[in-house]
Amino acid sequence: xxxxxxxxxxxxxxxxxxxxxxxxxxxxxxxxxxxxxxxxxxxxxxxxxxxxxxxxxxxxxxxxxxxxxxxxxxxxxxxxxxxxxxxxxxxxxxxxxxxxxxxxxxxxxxxxxxxxxxxxxxxxxxxxxxxxxxxxxxxxxxxxxxxxxxxxxxxxxxxxxxxxxxxxxxxxxxxxxxxxxxxxxxxxxxxxxxxxxxxxxxxxx
Numbered sequence: 001x002x003x004x005x006x007x008x009x010x011x012x013x014x015x016x017x018x019x020x021x022x023x024x025x026x027x028x029x030x031x032x033x034x035x036x037x038x039x040x041x042x043x044x045x046x047x048x049x050x051x052x053x054x055x056x057x058x059x060x061x062x063x064x065x066x067x068x069x070x071x072x073x074x075x076x077x078x079x080x081x082x083x084x085x086x087x088x089x090x091x092x093x094x095x096x097x098x099x100x101x102x103x104x105x106x107x108x109x110x111x112x113x114x115x116x117x118x119x120x121x122x123x124x125x126x127x128x129x130x131x132x133x134x135x136x137x138x139x140x141x142x143x144x145x146x147x148x149x150x151x152x153x154x155x156x157x158x159x160x161x162x163x164x165x166x167x168x169x170x171x172x173x174x175x176x177x178x179x180x181x182x183x184x185x186x187x188x189x190x191x192x193x194x195x196x197x198x199x200x201x202x203x204x205x
Contacts, residue, residue, distance in 0.1 A: 038117035079115035084135030097152040
């Protein structure tokens with residue numbers, strides 16, 4: 001009788017699982033190295049630089065990522081996954097609206113600054129990530145719908161337009177050259193501009 005799945009070679013299954021784990025770790029090390037180097041050096045970073053920093057040979061690097069575009073795509077997907085995780089752990093639904101916006105902005109700026117090499121041009125790649133709309137875009141829209149319902153946002157501005165304006169503001173802030181503003185300062189400025197505008201006019205109590 002042919003053995004069932006449960007009766008198969010346990011050592012072979014363990015070896016396969018170990019191999020997959022090693023592959024995942026190697027890919028993650030390459031992506032992490034590329035992320036850090038590209039954020040620091042920009043486009044002058046070579047694939048050889050990335051391989052050296054990741055502790056792998058060039059042949060190994062190209063076996064995982066056959067070209068620079070494939071590596072950038074993997075970085076874009078990693079950034080989307082990390083941003084989705086950050087948003088999920090920010091507990092936006094259970095804090096006051098303005099605090100939720102501040103937390104959301106910090107999530108986006110922290111992730112975008114880390115993955116700056118793909119933050120500006122990674123939208124096309126990010127669409128390939130499963131549930132990108134559900135994990136990233138929808139929580140933002142839901143927060144704006146809540147702000148409208150609570151009267152914290154002006155009702156004449158639709159939630160979809162608020163989403164577009166908000167994301168445009170964040171992208172613009174991420175275009176500021178590295179070193180000109182720290183993450184917390186940038187996040188605070190975005191939050192203030194989005195919620196209260198840029199004019200120096202005190203609101204009525």
